[in-house]
Amino acid sequence: MLLKYEFLKILRKKSTLIVMAISLIVTGFFFGLPIMQYQTYNQNGIIKGTAGIAYEKEQCKALSVLLSEEYITDTIKEVQELFKNPDNVGYDGNEQFLIGNAYWNEIAPREKLLNLIANNYSEPNELLGYNNLPNLDIAKGAFFYQTRDSKIKALLNNPSHTFSSEQKQYWNRMVGKVDIPLQYGYHEGWNIIISSFELLMFGVLAICIVIAPVFSGEYQAGTDAVILCGKYGKTKLVTAKIAASFLFGTIAFVFHIVVACGLPLAAFGLDGWNLPLQIANTTIPYPFTFLQAVLINIGIIYLVLLCMIGLTLLLSAKMKNPYFVLMIVVPILFIPMFLTPNGTTGAYNLTLFLLPYRSTMPELDKYISYQLGSMVLDVLTIRGILYTLVTIILLPFAGLGFKKHQVM
Amino acid sequence: MQLQLQNLSKQYGAKYAVNDVNANFVPGVYGLLGANGAGKTTLMRMICGVLKPTSGDIRLNGKTIDELGEQYYTHLGYMPQDFGFYPDFTAQEFMLYMAAVKGLDKRKAITRTKELLYMVNLSDVADKKIKSYSGGMKQRLGIAQAELNNPSILILDEPTAGLDPKERVRFRNILSNLAKEKIVILSTHIVSDVSYIADTVLMMKQGQFLIQEKKQTVTAGIKGKVWELLVNENTAVEYSRHFSVVNLHHENDMVRLRIINESAPRENAQPVEPNLEDLFLFYFGETTEKQEEI
Known part of the structure; x- marks a missing residue:
């Protein structure tokens, strides 16, 4: 009963409905933007929006292929052959590229795949396009996966990263779990979701705004005295308030996720859910499919949300006005937005990657690890553990704050 | 209990x-x-x-x-x-x-x-x-x-x-x-x-x-300390300055005052039965909020 009424108290407020409606519209706008702004090209010009998506998808149909050494070698050869004909080649004073039918028929439909292949041969942190493929010597074969292994090794041994031997072992073990050869295919919807996750912060903030008055609203309205002197005012009611906040937060979160994932997947399709992340970047260490990566990151954002609800409740129990609560919560959520990491190691970077805003970004292509003694954990695992622990620690203090509240 | x-x-x-x-x-x-x-x-x-x-x-x-x-x-x-x-x-x-x-x-x-x-x-x-x-x-x-x-x-x-x-x-x-x-x-x-x-x-x-x-x-403590007297308007103002006036009631050209004082404020003042309001005013004086009276 108490849970029901505490939940109703949150839900019945007009402000709750307004904040949630705005937040869902904003989330819908942010995650719908890549659909509205999507554009691709063909010989006739730009194709925008859903028409562009449909065109691109059609072009990619033939690209559901296994990226075997043989396939890669043949593909590189094909591109190199195209560059051998001077009629196909343009030059902008800086670099060469294919033009005319050679480009539109042979490159454009598979440009992303060709870029992926080209980038496998680049130096760490260097971005290459398909026009670098003619520079590769593939007389003895493409050695695609061997090159990938070497690139990862170089990345782990880069002096600026200062990875310990345990960390190197950890990442090598993880990379070893990636199934090769990679299966390639269309995966645009998942790519957009993964690259936009941080935009869910507005949803997290909206939920915190709604939760902020759970305790402090009682002080502000003057209902604290009457409920605290009830039999369960300092016991079951506190639990009910916390549970109702989490229940509301969870339901609101589900709505946001449905909007955030639903829009891109409705527009781009579910294609690619079972494909490996490495087809977006071959050096990604995590052996997940796109669906697994999205689910794991949604799980982490959910834990961030629970922790922020815990913090909001703690502040709410301690402060007499919900606005004061938000004056602390908002900077915690958004100040890290203006801080940029300058690497993946060092105390500053390692702390930054654990702050709420950064924690919503999966950073799948980065080798971010934390070492405690001989134990090494990747950033996703650490975020999961950290936010669970902090939530568990915060909640009793939130409850205690209300129990010990003095009606002045 | x-x-x-x-x-x-x-x-x-x-x-x-x-x-x-x-x-x-x-x-x-x-x-x-x-x-x-x-x-x-x-x-x-x-x-x-x-x-x-x-x-x-x-x-x-x-x-x-x-x-x-x-x-x-x-x-x-x-x-x-x-x-x-x-x-x-x-x-x-x-x-x-x-x-x-x-x-x-x-x-x-x-x-x-x-x-x-x-x-x-x-x-x-x-x-x-x-x-x-x-x-x-x-x-x-x-x-x-x-x-x-x-x-x-x-x-x-x-x-x-x-x-x-x-x-x-x-x-x-x-x-x-x-x-x-x-x-x-x-x-x-x-x-x-x-x-x-x-x-x-x-x-x-x-x-x-x-x-x-x-x-x-409860009012026993102020028995004999509550008085009523009928005075003209000018004198009523004087009394209000010097005594604790509990009530003031106009009767034609005269004013009936109810006063709390240890002794009779003047010779013909009549001692009256104290009530709770008198007691309250006795302790809290002029600061009492008279507007609360019905």
Whole structure:
């Protein structure tokens, strides 16, 4: 009963409905933007929006292929052959590229795949396009996966990263779990979701705004005295308030996720859910499919949300006005937005990657690890553990704050 | 049933809001009188367990609040001064919610809600949101929620403040019906409420009890100190400057004054029977809010 009424108290407020409606519209706008702004090209010009998506998808149909050494070698050869004909080649004073039918028929439909292949041969942190493929010597074969292994090794041994031997072992073990050869295919919807996750912060903030008055609203309205002197005012009611906040937060979160994932997947399709992340970047260490990566990151954002609800409740129990609560919560959520990491190691970077805003970004292509003694954990695992622990620690203090509240 | 306050104090910095108060409550209606800032609300909050005393004990049947834990609150009904409601709840939802907070089972909660809303004459609007209620309706809902668990200790802080005379009479009648076999502590600075309802008068000033007396005998201390005299208007002004004038009533060209003074303010002044208001003014003087008189 108490849970029901505490939940109703949150839900019945007009402000709750307004904040949630705005937040869902904003989330819908942010995650719908890549659909509205999507554009691709063909010989006739730009194709925008859903028409562009449909065109691109059609072009990619033939690209559901296994990226075997043989396939890669043949593909590189094909591109190199195209560059051998001077009629196909343009030059902008800086670099060469294919033009005319050679480009539109042979490159454009598979440009992303060709870029992926080209980038496998680049130096760490260097971005290459398909026009670098003619520079590769593939007389003895493409050695695609061997090159990938070497690139990862170089990345782990880069002096600026200062990875310990345990960390190197950890990442090598993880990379070893990636199934090769990679299966390639269309995966645009998942790519957009993964690259936009941080935009869910507005949803997290909206939920915190709604939760902020759970305790402090009682002080502000003057209902604290009457409920605290009830039999369960300092016991079951506190639990009910916390549970109702989490229940509301969870339901609101589900709505946001449905909007955030639903829009891109409705527009781009579910294609690619079972494909490996490495087809977006071959050096990604995590052996997940796109669906697994999205689910794991949604799980982490959910834990961030629970922790922020815990913090909001703690502040709410301690402060007499919900606005004061938000004056602390908002900077915690958004100040890290203006801080940029300058690497993946060092105390500053390692702390930054654990702050709420950064924690919503999966950073799948980065080798971010934390070492405690001989134990090494990747950033996703650490975020999961950290936010669970902090939530568990915060909640009793939130409850205690209300129990010990003095009606002045 | 016995509620004891033992050397109860509440201190904010150097200032005592309640200073070494001792009292022993048995079933009956206690009218707690005092000017604003006398410490009434602080005392009531401490009795209700929502404000921790700086020192001293509150004991119910010999056991402290801490010893009794949740059990203490099952005996308690509290209507704080100006307490808020949940504007988006209906009266019925609010009552059911409060019943859950007070630990009533669902069936009993529904029955008590119906009974009490009927008693406070809110049955017809039970499904209306509280934000549409008038001040009087909210006050009646306030007492209804305090009564939900049929408490043996009912604490009412300024329950009639802001009510019109008709609402106050209705409120007093409701309270008279509820008060049987309970310890009712009613705080107010409206003297007439205490005159009508209370069995015992507690008068509080600067955090301490000045008086703890049965209503019938409470004015005995100022017997022979209340006077009436008829004077002209100019003289009335002079008297108002030099004496504590309780009441001033125009009769044609003359003014009838009611004065509290140790001795007769003049030879032909008539001694009159003191009432509770005289007593209140005797202790709280000109600072008393006369506008509260009906």
